[in-house]
Amino acid sequence: MFKMTEQSTFNSAYEEDAQKDKFLTFSLGNELYGIEIKHVIEIIGIQTITEVPELPDFVRGIINLRGKIIPVMDVRLRFKKPFLEYNDRTCIIVIEMKGTSVGLIVDSVSEVLSVPSADIVPPPEAGGGLNRYIQGIGKSGTAVMLLLDCDKLLHDHEVERLLLAE
Secondary structure, three states, rough: OOHHHHHHHHHHHHHHHOOOEEEEEEEEEEEEEEEHHHEEEEEOOOOOOOOOOOOOOOEEEEEEEEOOEEEEEHHHOOOOOOOOOOOOOOOOEEEEOOOOEEEEEOEEEEEEOOHHHHHEEOOOOOOOOHHHHHHEEEOOOEEEEEEEEEHHOOOOHHHHHHHHHH
């Protein structure tokens, strides 16, 4: 049993190290964004969304993913960008946020990139707006991406409303 605990601790540490500095990148229009891979559960294609009354406009509704009800948010709408009709490139990134699974609807998913902390700078101090969702600006080769802070995509009162929708 002692060895199993050692192995479990080793696997956990190895897994964490393997995810360090890794970001799943996605696009909204011409802009590139990244989410720390440790938050990502899976990526699925767009599917039927059931609307739920009285949720914020950017929360499109809920989906049934293998028997689990997951609220989905359109990241474009969250960032006050115009709605774009969903197509075959539209994806839902299922993430773990504040202890609940949430789907993020994005225009398209790109790739997983390594972005060492030395290549991440803080967002400009331009106050409010989109900046409150950004943990930093990352550089990988010639690509520049806005790195999202998953825990700030929803405020606590919004998470509570989503949990009621489940």
